[in-house]
Amino acid sequence: xxSVSRTWRTRARGARIRGRVRATWTSTRGPSGSRPRSPPxxxxxxxxxxxxxxxxxxxGAKTHVKNYLGSISPDGIHxxxxxxxxxxxxxxxxxxxxxxxxxxxxxxxxLPGTAEGNWGWRYRPEMLGSEVSDRLRLITEMYGRV
Numbered sequence: 001x002x003s004v005s006r007t008w009r010t011r012a013r014g015a016r017i018r019g020r021v022r023a024t025w026t027s028t029r030g031p032s033g034s035r036p037r038s039p040p041x042x043x044x045x046x047x048x049x050x051x052x053x054x055x056x057x058x059x060g061a062k063t064h065v066k067n068y069l070g071s072i073s074p075d076g077i078h079x080x081x082x083x084x085x086x087x088x089x090x091x092x093x094x095x096x097x098x099x100x101x102x103x104x105x106x107x108x109x110x111l112p113g114t115a116e117g118n119w120g121w122r123y124r125p126e127m128l129g130s131e132v133s134d135r136l137r138l139i140t141e142m143y144g145r146v
Contacts, residue, residue, distance in 0.1 A: 054081075056105075076102045079135065086143040093145060100136055101127055 054065065054077060066072055073079045078099050085093040098107040098121070110118035140146050 075135075078102045079139075082136075083139055083143075086139050086145055095136075097123055097128075100132060 054062065057065070065077075069077075069080050069084065071080075079102075082093075082095055082099065085095070098109075101107070107121045109121055137146075
């Protein structure tokens with residue numbers, strides 16, 4: 001795991017979001033038999049950004065994640081990872097809209113360290129259809145995050 005930037009932590013505090021902000025599954029030790037990272041503690045917030053991370057991994061790392069999950073939904077790994085994050089003991093789980101929609105790198109908001117080409121992706125209301133919103137509602141209700 002790696003800590004999220006100070007800027008984000010400052011914004012989280014300003015928004016009165018309590019706890020330490022962490023992003024998990026941003027790195028993995030791979031399929032070497034090492035155990036997966038421990039789940040977030042209750043005082044932590046879990047922030048997803050899985051799709052872009054997962055698609056850039058080598059096959060060994062992807063296999064490691066698949067083994068950890070047990071299976072991959074035919075609807076996309078993003079649903080499995082959102083379910084996993086929701087079932088964690090973290091006080092809060094935050095899902096970027098791009099992950100909810102199952103989008104990849106083409107929907108990335110920005111590339112840190114680059115001055116051009118950022119913030120071009122835009123959400124359109126028709127992107128979030130009833131099938132997606134119903135499934136997200138099911139996950140959030142199932143794990144008491146409504």
